[in-house]
Structure formats: C-alpha cells, structure tokens
Amino acid sequence: MRRARPLLESLFAISIGLIVGGLLMLPFRYDPLKAYQALFRGAFGTSHDIMETLAFATPLMLTAITFAVGVRAGLFNIGAEGQMYMGAIGAVFAASLLPLPPGIHVVVATLVAMLFGALWSLVPALLKIWRGVHEVISTIMFNWIAFHLAMYLAIYYLAEPGRAERTRPALPTARYPILAEGSTLTAVIFVAVLFCIAVYFVLWGTRLGYELRLVGENPEAARYAGVRISRALLWSFLIGGMAAGLAGASQIIGRPPAWSLYATLGNVVTLGFDGIGVALVGRNHPLGGILAAILFGALQHGGRFMEYHAGVLSELVRAVNGLIVITLAVPELWAMVRRRWIR
C-alpha cells in the first residue's frame, strides 16, 4: 500500500484534471463524454495509434527529465523549452549542413543537439551559482531569448532555399530509421528511453547523483557533509540541458515527415513546458517519467481526435496538464480523500 501511494496520488491528480477539464467543456456546449471517448479511442485504438502515442511521448520523457533532475537538486528549472529550441537548431545544423558518413552522422547530430541544449542551460546555471538569480526568472527569460534566436537562425541561416516556412531537412544519413511504415515513430525513442535509464543510474548509482539529491533534500546537511553545492547545481542544469537538447533533436532527426524545424518553431513549441506536468506526474523520477510521458503522449495524440470528433480544441489537453500539476501541488487534497475513503 505504501509503495503504491505515489501511483495513487498521480492517478488521483489525473482524474481531477480530466474531470475539471470536462467541466470546462460544459459552458461551451461540448460533450465531455464524447470528447474523452474520442480522445482515448484515438490514442490507443489501433496499433498505429499506439505508435503515434509513443512518438508523442518521446520528447516529453526527455523534457520531463529536465524538470525532474532540477527538482532533485532543489531547483525549479523551467528552461527545457528554450534548451529544446537550441537543441533543435543544433540538430538542424549538424544534420543538414555537415556531410558525414551514415551511422556516424546520426550520432554526431544527436550529440551536437545535446551540447547546444547543455550550453543554453549553462548561463542560468552560472547566474544561479554566482549571483543567486532565481532560476525561474532566468530560465524563462532564456526561453524567450531562445525563441527569437532560434527563429532568427532558422530563417536567416538554415532556411531551405525556396521554402521559407522551414529549415533545410536533415540529410537521409542523419535520420533515425522509422519503425513501421506510415508511422512517425522512429528509433529515437530507444535513445530517449536509454537516456532516462542512464539518468536514473546517475542519480541513484553514482556519487554525483547522491550529492545532487542530498543538495535537493537538505542543503544544510550537504554543506556539512562537504558536498560542493555549486557542482551539484551545475550538473543538474547540464543534465537537464542535455535531455532538452535531445528532445529537440528527436523532433528534427527522429520525426517524419518534416525532418526539419518550422520557421515558426511550430513542431517543437510547448514540448518543454509539457514536460513539467510529465515530470510531476512521474514523481520526478526518470523511470516514472517514461510512464507519465506515454500518458501525456496519449493525451496529445488523442487530443486531435477529440478536436475532430467533438469539436473541442486539442489545446484543452494542455489545460488539463496544468490542472494536474495544480492538483499535485496540493498534498492536502489527497490527504483529505484518503481520510474519507481509505482507512
């Protein structure tokens, strides 16, 4: 029972989010039951849909890592959005402009994207360590700077000649193989899952991970134990940046049909923010994040069916995400439910 508690809490928050989301449909005369039915049937109805759900889940499990590793070190790193834009730019750059042999090219493009993401997280990290600038403010400002910078780079330097609406597509040598005909799921999902598992091992299996978690749980104790707090914070930001960069790459070299970045950033925008909800539902655990990402991937993929069949704009799914986060912020709600129904 005690081990199941986090899972129950997450499920409780998800139900509250969906119920309130349904209530928000009523004033506009949408049918919540019809909408949710369309959503879940759309998300899991056929094996094709399940693969699409997994394709949507791929970037989310990574941006969830960014927030989760931050929280583990006591930070509210909400910079995944901007770090992901920079990762996407890095991936476009390496994948479309560097002529490299097959095999190596994919690896290089992935690593460049992770490097770009990590570099973009470096400045908020240093501002936090040196000047004590609160990471919520610095990462949000960096998200907006990245937004404009990425659009600038995409339009001025990386645009596909004759097609201004998007960047040059990734060269075929830099693309992850598609897993099934007609699906947008590629082998990049394996890389994403591997990254999550690797982060899990770093956090619970290495000295660095132990120090990082100690700083998050009890900075005073960490200081007395001789942990270099700034080092732990720096690594928390860098791991998060790499994860977000990889998330950006997954949308460029791991997601047909575009294989490129839209000039409006339309194919990556808000994936970083969505990761926050994923991280919290996954209890800020890298492996829990994978499961939560699949759920949110289902909401996003199924959301399109909700829009088609019930007329409810799929953006409502994002509002539900927010409601879930708010519910998870209030432990008392769950405690009240438990007192009443579960003894």
Place this chain on the structure above:
Amino acid sequence: MKELLLQRLGWIGLTALALGLLTYGLDRVGLEPVSLLEAGLLAMTPLALAAVGECVNEKAGVVNIGLEGTLLISAVAGVWVAEQFGSGVAGLIGGMTVGGLIGLVLGLLAVYGRSDQIIAGIGLNLFALGFTPYLLMSLWAFPGIHIFPRELMVPRWITPIGQISPVTVLAVLLAILAHVLLHHTVLGFRIRAVGEKPEAVDVAGVRVDRLRLFTSVLGGALCGLGGAFMPLAWFGGVVKEISAGRGFIALACVVFAGLEPLLALAAAFLFGLTEGIAYAVAVTPGVKERIPFYFVNMLPYVTTLLVVALVIGRRRFPRTIGRPYARE
C-alpha cells in the same frame, strides 16, 4: 536598510542614465523620444500592476508565480466582458474580477490546502497556456487571435508627453497606495508581520489565514487589471500569447524591488521603456531594416536578466515566504 535603498536607487539612476544615452542614440538614428516614452509607459502598466500586487502578497508570505497565467486568462476574460457590456471599462473591471478569483483560488490552495506555491503557480501558467487558445476558439470560433471593435478601447488622454492611458495613471497611484498601505497603516503592519512571524500575529488575535487570503485576492486582482489592460487599452486585440513573458518580467521587478511597491514601479518603468524601444525600433522606417527584428524582440528579456543579475545581492524576503502556516 537605508543603505540598501540608496544602493538600489543608485542602480536605477545609473540604468536610467544608460537608457537616456541610448534614447539619445536612438534619436540620432531617427526615433522619437516622445513616442518612446508613450510606448514605454504603456508597456510599463501591466508590469507595474502585476508587480505591485505581487509585492503585497509576497510581503504577507504568499508567492504567486502564476502571474503569467493570470495575465493571459484575465486578458481574454476582459475582452469578453467588454463585448458583453459594450464598454472597455467594464472589461477592465471584468479582468480585475477574474484576476481576483484566480488569486482567491491560489490563496485557498496555499492557505488551507498547504500547497507548494511554486508548483501551483507553474501549474496555473501551464493551465493558461492551453486554456487561453481554447477560450479564444470557443468564444469567438477563431484560432489564436481575436480583434474587437475599436470603440471598446479605453480612451487615452492626450498630454504634452504623448497619449497616456488613465490606467497608467491608476497604476502609478496604486503603487503609491500600496506603499502607504504597507508602511503607514495598521493593516500594512499586520501584512508585513504575517510574512515575518505569523505565529505572533496569530497570538495577537489576527486571523493569519484571512489576511493571507485577502492579499492573495488583492494581488490577483491587480494582475488581472494589468491583463485586461493589454488588449483593452493597448493592443486592441488579444492573441494566445499576449502576455509574452510579462508575468515573469513582473516577478523580476518584484525581486529587484525587494518587495517595495515604489521600487517595483520604477523597475516596471525601466523594463517598459526597453519594450518601448524594441517596439519603436521595430516600426521605425530606416531603423527596422538595419537591426533584425528578432534581436529587438529579445531586448526586454536580456535587460531583465542583466538587471536582475547585477542588482540582486543581499535583498531580504519575509521569513515565511512561500510557506504555509499551521498552529502548533
């Protein structure tokens, strides 16, 4: 305390000087200082309203980092109310009410639900990110943007220093009022005390929960007014990303000001002015061709970062900020 204040004023002075020089430079390339000031004051208003409100509730120990979401939702709500009543002023009041309600919900969660206020605020922002486009589509059946009839705009006063919105004047007055409230009234004393030592206030027979709830509603309402101001007295329409990070810039103002409403107002003016410059550069012929518009757009965010990084030092926040209070 006095020293700190002087230091901060010094920084503002320096920055103002730098901006003055910049203004002069921009003037040389063909930008008008008057239009700059006009744009700057408009951009200042939502920041100032949100920041002043946040100063008050943070003094009482309640943090609301959902300002961004509050701005977004109240902007849409304000336009809707304005259209229902056929009046821009009604829209402003509507936005303020919605903002106050959001403050009430967050306050209830914080005071009675003992929520993690940062996470609740992040949740509110996420919620608004999805709810705003959903509302726009559901209310007006058009994706992402809504332009309302021009006559609903709140009229501006024409003065020698350009057109000024009455809401801007109201924002300045509210900042002064907030200062007086916090430092020269019994209520303000209690608000400050409740952030520092809620147990003492409780023993003195003041309801900690109600006081915190009150400041949370107040902060939300001011932020909501700022949200409704953007479409109804500034842009003339609402888009799904109308707040564009202003909620967080307002938070930066609060941090910069060390929770002092008047300093927050000054900071808001500073950031507003950079936004004004950005706007002026983006529309002035002869200038806009030379500087890519993407870099101009970064200006407010870069300034915010720089200022926060330079000025932050030994600012002091209330002892129980962001933490729920429970009787022992």
